[in-house]
Amino acid sequence: MKKSERQRQFVQATIDLFRCPTCQAPMKAVVGNSVICQNGHQIDFNRHGYLHFLNGAADTEYGREMFLARRQLLTAGLFKPIVAAVARHLPAQSLRILDVGTGEGTPLKQLADLRTSYQDTMIGFDISKSGVTLATQLGLDAFFCVADLRQLPFNNGKFDAVVELFSPSDYREFNRVLTVGGQLIKVVPNAGYLGELRQLLYGGNQAKSHYDNQRVVALFKKHYPDCQVEPVKYQFSVPAGLQQALVEMTPLHWGKGARQLTAADLSQLTTVTVDVSLLLAKKMK
Structure with a gap:
């Protein structure tokens, strides 16, 4: 079964959970590729389901x-x-x-x-x-x-x-x-939380x-x-090669005054x- 079909079946089976973002009426049914509320508003499933x-x-x-x-x-x-x-x-x-x-x-x-x-x-x-x-x-x-x-x-x-x-x-x-x-x-x-990364980016x-x-x-x-x-x-040991990913996964490095970390900086992020x-x-x- 395709992912999109599984998702449609999930919503049909749990239709009582959902309400319309337009009018707040309960959703009524899945019809084709759409979910429809009691007042007729329609939302389509996208290609990702x-x-x-x-x-x-x-x-x-x-x-x-x-x-x-x-x-x-x-x-x-x-x-x-x-x-x-x-x-x-x-x-x-x-x-x-x-x-x-x-x-x-x-x-x-x-x-x-x-x-x-x-x-x-x-x-x-x-x-x-x-x-x-x-x-x-x-x-x-x-x-x-x-x-x-x-x-x-x-x-x-x-x-x-x-x-x-x-x-x-x-x-x-x-x-x-x-x-x-x-x-x-x-x-x-x-x-x-992530204090070691925060200190590398911003100092003290x-x-x-x-x-x-x-x-x-x-x-x-x-x-x-x-x-x-x-x-x-707890302490988390950062797997080798994921130091840059650790930086990129948080918005910390977006802040004003954040340093651009070097390879030497990243090598310090072992835990x-x-x-x-x-x-x-x-x-x-």
């Missing part, structure tokens, strides 16, 4: 080369302990899981690999077409789409878990699509030499006063610190 739910062009600086570099590092295991920590906080039952800012999809694939005992329904979305196009190539039994986190193309109360790694948030939308008792797991970088005396996540954490706690914060910190926090909350009502 995914749906583009944005009302207009995507606004992102994240391109294909950045996502390819990210896939190299993530496939090598850069985020595997983070994904394992996320998996530990998910219930031991089949879930409907929404991956926010899925990028090229590797973390969702790694999460699925840890949950093969369950019949999860997984959907990943991103604002970047380049990322979503790459995600559809993973061979994962999931659905990927282009969408805006501030106007999610999903019906109310349909997901058991919303997972978000290093992406912006819209807590009102997350709460809208979560079931009562559903889980939100947000991963944010801590001060030491620039604004971007250090990172402070206090505002992000405080906002999360404002929305979820009973949340938990779980730190995850990097992964320092993050899991912000854990449940929708209570």
Whole structure:
């Protein structure tokens, strides 16, 4: 079966999850190569098999080369302990899981690999077409789409878990699509995240030499006063030849004042610190 046909079948089987980005009415059916809402609005599957739910062009600086570099590092295991920590906080039952800012999809694939005992329904979305196009190539039994986190193309109360790694948030939308008792797991970088790379790029005396996540954490706690914060910190050995990919996979090297790293600089990146926090909350009502 072709990838595009598998994707159409996935949407048809889970049509109750989706709503129209134009009128917010529930999607009704897959007809031919299109999904149609109750008011007759139509969105076509593209040749890669995914749906583009944005009302207009995507606004992102994240391109294909950045996502390819990210896939190299993530496939090598850069985020595997983070994904394992996320998996530990998910219930031991089949879930409907929404991956926010899925990028090229590797973390969702790694999460699925840890949950093969369950019949999860997984959907990943991103604002970047380049990322979503790459995600559809993973061979994962999931659905990927282009969408805006501030106007999610999903019906109310349909997901058991919303997972978000290093992406912006819209807590009102997350709460809208979560079931009562559903889980939100947000991963944010801590001060030491990729500190070795940050120091090479900016030294010790620039604004971007250090990172402070206090505002992000405080906002999360404002929305979820009973949340938990779980730190995850470890050293990752950078595989030989992937130092440049490590630089290219993050927006750190775009910043004002960033140095152009030499081969000698890159040779210093033998290990990097992964320092993050899991912000854990449940929708209570």
